[in-house]
Amino acid sequence: MAKKQKENKPKQVPTKRQLSKWQRQARMRHILIIAVAIFLAGILGYVGYGYYNSEIKPFHEIVIEVNDTSFNMDYYVKTFDAYTKDMEPTRLYYMPDIITNQIVQDELIRQGADSLGIEVTDKAIDKEIEENKLPKDRIYRDIVAVGLLGEKLQEYFDSELPDTMEQANIQVMLVESQEVADAVMAKIESSGNFTALLDEFSCNPQIEGDLGWLPRELMPNSLIGEVAFSLEPGEISKIYDQSATKNIGYWLIEVTDTGEEKGIKARAMLLGSEQEALEIKSKLDKDEDFAVLAKEYSQHGSKDDGGELGWLKQEDMNSEAFDEIAFNLSLNRVSEPVKDEAVQTKGGCWIAKVLQKGEHKLSEEVKERFTSNNFTQWLQEQRENSTITNYLDEEKRAWAVDRVLKGS
Numbered sequence: 060m061a062k063k064q065k066e067n068k069p070k071q072v073p074t075k076r077q078l079s080k081w082q083r084q085a086r087m088r089h090i091l092i093i094a095v096a097i098f099l100a101g102i103l104g105y106v107g108y109g110y111y112n113s114e115i116k117p118f119h120e121i122v123i124e125v126n127d128t129s130f131n132m133d134y135y136v137k138t139f140d141a142y143t144k145d146m147e148p149t150r151l152y153y154m155p156d157i158i159t160n161q162i163v164q165d166e167l168i169r170q171g172a173d174s175l176g177i178e179v180t181d182k183a184i185d186k187e188i189e190e191n192k193l194p195k196d197r198i199y200r201d202i203v204a205v206g207l208l209g210e211k212l213q214e215y216f217d218s219e220l221p222d223t224m225e226q227a228n229i230q231v232m233l234v235e236s237q238e239v240a241d242a243v244m245a246k247i248e249s250s251g252n253f254t255a256l257l258d259e260f261s262c263n264p265q266i267e268g269d270l271g272w273l274p275r276e277l278m279p280n281s282l283i284g285e286v287a288f289s290l291e292p293g294e295i296s297k298i299y300d301q302s303a304t305k306n307i308g309y310w311l312i313e314v315t316d317t318g319e320e321k322g323i324k325a326r327a328m329l330l331g332s333e334q335e336a337l338e339i340k341s342k343l344d345k346d347e348d349f350a351v352l353a354k355e356y357s358q359h360g361s362k363d364d365g366g367e368l369g370w371l372k373q374e375d376m377n378s379e380a381f382d383e384i385a386f387n388l389s390l391n392r393v394s395e396p397v398k399d400e401a402v403q404t405k406g407g408c409w410i411a412k413v414l415q416k417g418e419h420k421l422s423e424e425v426k427e428r429f430t431s432n433n434f435t436q437w438l439q440e441q442r443e444n445s446t447i448t449n450y451l452d453e454e455k456r457a458w459a460v461d462r463v464l465k466g467s
Contacts, residue, residue: 066128105367117458125166136462137198138162143463151463155456159449165205167441172208177215179207216433221424226272227287227416231279232261232406233303236332240297240408247295253412262305262407272419277428286411295412308358309336310381310397313349314388324373325385329359331404336396343393355460358404378402
């Protein structure tokens, strides 16, 4: 009976206040869950946005435009990596502008070749990639394609050349002064042997001497070209060239102080010829001002300071000829002219002798030089007639180098 009464005991029914409390608690839990979810989503979004901005978005930014063709950072970084695969990491920091120019040049070649109706097939590109075991991605396909286009363009320019042209068979050498030129010309006229004098008198004997048959366009410079075609076979002439660069100069050195620790304090002038150095030395011997003469005549970077070099130690000037005299020179005494073949100076005199001239067949070497020159000129014209925009600033270049170093 008692059990039955227990079973029939009425269940407790929550009061309205309890229901209201439970509902508030449930709603609060729901709000907290939503808030936490929003918070976590915000964090993930922030992290993701930061990652996108730093690691993904930059790759899609346009960094170079060549006419209607654009290249993004992804293309730039991959091209950078392809061209610098075997390069020392420290050298990569010097490469951004070189890679930029390479991308621009390659695109100019592609566009220029297309305007001439010159193209390469996918089959030819595939063959080249397979033979050289290169990756098959777009970057390497583009590099291979532009190489093949370059070869076809060379063939195109070669085919445009005539078989024969007016040429002169010429010998040339550059000497340091007109006085030396007169002496050399006298020796040539008496012996008839031009090339035998190169080692003794030429400022650049490795690239001068018997140049063979050359058209006017391939002469060492326009001055020689003009003279070569005005001379008769067997004639010889000298041409002064103020802009000619030669591997020789003459120092006039004066040591003004010495110190056991500091070395020597010196001033100097670098002149273009022994004749000029002797003339300046004569002026100095007559008490003309060293600084004034240095500012007027010296070809060394110290000329604006009146030739003052400051304190020097052995090898500071990177010249054995300079050191040999300077560190054995008495105080306040100007040296005799010191010949130095480790420097470059401007100004000299060309000696040209025409052996023969007239219409002559182009040699293979001359054809190659003509073709190369014509290709270079054509590419320069492509550049001048194109709209090229470079959006790479210092920060973006550094970012690209960093990605290449990381292997991205």
